[in-house]
Every structure is written in structure tokens, then in C-alpha cells.
Amino acid sequence: MTHTLFRAVFATLFWSAAADAFVCVDDKQFAFKNRNNACKKYVGKKPAKRCPQGNGSVFEACKSTCGNCACIDDPDFFYRKTRQNCDWVADNPGARCTKNVKHAGSRNKVRDHCRLLCGTCTTEDTAPPSVASSASPSVGPRCRGEGGLLVPLYIWPAYDGTACISPDYHKVAATAASGTQVIAIVNPNNGPQYGNDTWKKASYDACIALLQQNKVEVVGYIHTKTNFPHIDGYRDISDVKHDIDLWKTDYDVDGIFIDEVSNRWPNATFDSKHIAIANYTRIVDYVLETQGRAIMNPGGAYYEELMAPYYGNSKVISVVFESPVEHYLPAVKGETCLEQLYTSSQGSFAPGPWCPFVPNWDAVEPLQTAMESTAGIAPEQSAVMIYDKVNPTITAADTKEMITIGLDHHVGWYYVNDSVNQWAATPSDEIWEAQSAQLRCN
Numbered sequence: 001m002t003h004t005l006f007r008a009v010f011a012t013l014f015w016s017a018a019a020d021a022f023v024c025v026d027d028k029q030f031a032f033k034n035r036n037n038a039c040k041k042y043v044g045k046k047p048a049k050r051c052p053q054g055n056g057s058v059f060e061a062c063k064s065t066c067g068n069c070a071c072i073d074d075p076d077f078f079y080r081k082t083r084q085n086c087d088w089v090a091d092n093p094g095a096r097c098t099k100n101v102k103h104a105g106s107r108n109k110v111r112d113h114c115r116l117l118c119g120t121c122t123t124e125d126t127a128p129p130s131v132a133s134s135a136s137p138s139v140g141p142r143c144r145g146e147g148g149l150l151v152p153l154y155i156w157p158a159y160d161g162t163a164c165i166s167p168d169y170h171k172v173a174a175t176a177a178s179g180t181q182v183i184a185i186v187n188p189n190n191g192p193q194y195g196n197d198t199w200k201k202a203s204y205d206a207c208i209a210l211l212q213q214n215k216v217e218v219v220g221y222i223h224t225k226t227n228f229p230h231i232d233g234y235r236d237i238s239d240v241k242h243d244i245d246l247w248k249t250d251y252d253v254d255g256i257f258i259d260e261v262s263n264r265w266p267n268a269t270f271d272s273k274h275i276a277i278a279n280y281t282r283i284v285d286y287v288l289e290t291q292g293r294a295i296m297n298p299g300g301a302y303y304e305e306l307m308a309p310y311y312g313n314s315k316v317i318s319v320v321f322e323s324p325v326e327h328y329l330p331a332v333k334g335e336t337c338l339e340q341l342y343t344s345s346q347g348s349f350a351p352g353p354w355c356p357f358v359p360n361w362d363a364v365e366p367l368q369t370a371m372e373s374t375a376g377i378a379p380e381q382s383a384v385m386i387y388d389k390v391n392p393t394i395t396a397a398d399t400k401e402m403i404t405i406g407l408d409h410h411v412g413w414y415y416v417n418d419s420v421n422q423w424a425a426t427p428s429d430e431i432w433e434a435q436s437a438q439l440r441c442n
Contacts, residue, residue, distance in 0.1 A: 030061035052170030067177030077113035086114040147412025148181030152423040157207030164207035173214035185257045187221035192246040219255040220247035255293020263298040304370040321353040321384040352405045383413035392418040396434035
């Protein structure tokens with residue numbers, strides 16, 4: 001597609017709905033919290049915390065600071081004469097993209113208007129954030145750890161009848177827009193059902209759209225066993241597939257979060273290694289066939305054979321740790337890994353996902369080997385979810401240390417939460433910013 005045709009097509013699709021979304025500059029006249037030029041003087045100092053404020057007004061005014069920019073050339077732009085548009089820039093981009101320009105009352109660079117042409121953004125960002133899209137969000141450049149944040153967003157999606165106004169959803173969206181890869185798990189009612197509550201459905205639709213428009217990959221929650229917390233069997237596979245289908249038809253999510261996956265110690269009354277591997281292979285294969293992203297949650301060490309068919313497939317992730325912080329980094333509670341084990345005779349693993357297990361006796365070494373092998377489970381296929389809900393004590397430094405430890409153990413996806421509400425609230429600003437910054441794409 002030629003540059004001229006490309007620009008014309010997107011002008012036709014999006015110009016009437018979001019004209020100013022094409023210009024990636026901050027509004028220098030924007031005042032907020034008693035500050036003039038607030039994008040620079042206030043928002044830019046803590047964008048992850050402040051971009052979601054103002055019920056969307058900050059996100060809209062501070063486009064560059066908050067990453068609320070479309071990767072599209074501005075069809076209304078011209079340099080000095082009307083013929084000097086982005087097609088004119090294309091004749092000599094090396095010299096013309098860096099030129100200063102005053103356009104629509106703002107001083108900036110040509111590259112702020114001809115963003116696709118000048119390489120100011122990636123070509124994957126093809127739709128303005130303010131225009132709803134059913135397409136799956138593109139995944140940005142690889143980050144350190146080859147992953148990002150895996151966020152269980154089990155929070156009511158506040159909605160005013162027009163748009164998503166939830167501060168938590170806006171915080172997650174702003175973080176993804178600023179360059180951190182984010183997968184968000186949504187869960188209306190232990191699955192996709194919303195009980196014919198049209199307001200609930202509209203609320204989720206609005207907030208899921210906000211996430212996807214800002215490059216958050218959204219996955220829907222399903223459970224796979226019966227009678228939690230006293231689990232006594234598997235759900236019928238047809239019911240599980242029905243939930244997977246509902247997530248696609250009713251919400252158009254990007255994948256599925258598969259909960260209650262069997263770990264290395266299945267309940268012998270109804271489960272076994274053979275049954276677990278057969279059952280979850282069927283589920284994952286169906287998700288890959290119909291959705292695109294499958295995340296299994298054993299919550300701890302699992303049979304490596306669960307992942308064997310998917311070695312190197314970044315679309316399949318397993319959660320290798322979902323537990324309190326003291327079982328991952330016990331020093332934050334003044335303990336050691338060895339002190340928490342049921343025996344000291346075998347020594348202990350170092351802090352990290354293997355800390356809760358006894359070497360040799362718990363037989364987690366085959367999974368450990370599979371995760372560390374270049375031909376096995378890739379880093380972007382493993383996740384840890386750490387919480388500190390009883391007298392939270394973790395700090396930003398602790399959070400960074402836990403991610404560093406995870407990287408050494410070939411883990412790519414993280415979530416650290418210091419909320420007493422666990423997954424029903426996002427972390428404090430300090431903990432959120434620490435993990436978002438460390439995992440941000442460069």
C-alpha cells in the first residue's frame with residue numbers, strides 16, 4: 001500500500017471520530033491540580049499514577065506524556081504551505097522530519113504529525129486509542145525478561161453510561177500505553193456470565209475496550225473444576241468450551257486464563273498426572289484454536305509435560321507461583337526459605353519460585369530444568385503472581401529484587417500486589433510504579 005493511499009484510508013476511517021488523536025503532542029494550555037502546563041509540570045513526573053486522573057481528561061490532554069497517540073500520519077497537517085503535507089515530507093524524511101513547526105497553535109516537530117512516516121512510533125499502533133476496535137492489540141517490542149505484567153483485574157469496571165471511569169482500569173491502560181507489556185485478566189462472575197445484567201455487560205464492554213485500545217491484551221477467566229474451595233472433580237469439557245466461546249462472542253477478548261490447573265500433587269480421588277495432562281491439553285488446544293492466548297494457572301510447580309507440546313510458543317503461559325511474598329522472598333518477613341520447609345535435611349532452594357519446595361523430595365527439579373533449558377519452556381511462557389495482604393511490608397526495592405530473582409529463574413511475566421484485598425484491588429502506587437518501570441520496554 002502506498003503512503004498516500006495508506007494515509008487516505010485512515011483519514012476516512014478515523015478523522016471524524018478523533019481528529020486530534022493524530023497529533024502526538026501535549027496541550028501546553030492544559031491546567032490541572034492548580035498547575036498551568038500541567039502535562040509537563042505535574043503529569044510527566046509520575047505518569048503511571050497521574051495519567052488516569054481526571055476521568056480521562058489528563059489522558060486526552062497529555063497525549064505524548066501518557067502515550068495516548070495513534071501511529072498514523074495527520075491528514076490535516078502541512079508545514080508552511082498546504083502542499084507540504086506528510087507526502088511532501090516523504091520525499092526527504094531525513095531532513096524534514098526534524099523541522100520545527102507551528103501548527104494548530106502548538107509548536108512542535110514535523111515528526112509529531114507524520115508519526116508513521118518519520119518512525120516516531122511503530123506501525124503496529126494502527127488505530128487511535130479513542131476509537132473502539134475489536135482487533136487484538138499488538139504486542140510491543142520485547143522487554144527485559146521477555147514479558148511484562150500479568151494483572152488479575154478482578155475489579156468492578158466503573159462506567160458512567162458513556163465511558164469506562166474506573167481508576168484501576170485507567171491505570172493499567174496508561175501503563176501499557178507508556179511501554180510496559182500488560183496482560184489483564186477480567187472476571188465478571190467466575191467466568192463470562194453476567195446474568196442478563198445489561199449494565200454489568202456494558203461496564204465490562206467499555207472498560208475492556210479502553211484496555212485494548214491502549215495495547216493491553218485482555219484475557220477472560222474460566223474455572224475448570226467443581227465445588228471450589230472443596231474441589232472434587234473436573235467440569236464437563238463441553239461446559240468449559242462453552243465459557244471459552246462466550247468470552248469470544250460476548251466480549252471479544254484476546255485469550256483465556258485457565259484456573260484450577262492441576263499441580264504436581266493432584267487429588268488422587270479424581271485426578272492423576274495422566275488425566276490432568278490429557279484434560280488441559282484439550283483445553284489449551286481449543287483456546288489456541290479459537291482465541292490466540294492461553295494462560296494456565298497451577299499456582300505452583302506443575303508437571304512439565306503440561307507445557308511440553310507448547311515449548312517455545314509464547315502464546316502459552318503457565319503460572320509457576322501464586323502465593324504470599326514470604327514463600328518467594330522470605331527475607332521481607334525476616335525468614336529464610338529453609339525455615340519454612342517441613343524438613344531441613346535436604347537443604348533449600350534460593351529465594352524465588354522454588355523457595356517453598358524441598359530439594360529432591362518434592363521432585364520439582366524436572367520442571368526447573370525445563371524452564372532453564374533453551375529448548376524447553378521459554379522465559380515468556382512463565383509467570384509469577386505474588387501478594388502481601390497480611391500486614392503488607394514490601395517496598396519498591398523488594399519488588400525490584402523479586403523481579404530480578406525471577407529473571408534469573410527464566411520467568412517473563414510478573415505481578416506483585418501489596419493490597420489487603422489481594423486481586424480485588426491494584427497495588428499501591430509505589431509498588432505499581434516499581435514493577436511497571438522495571439518491565440518497561442526499551
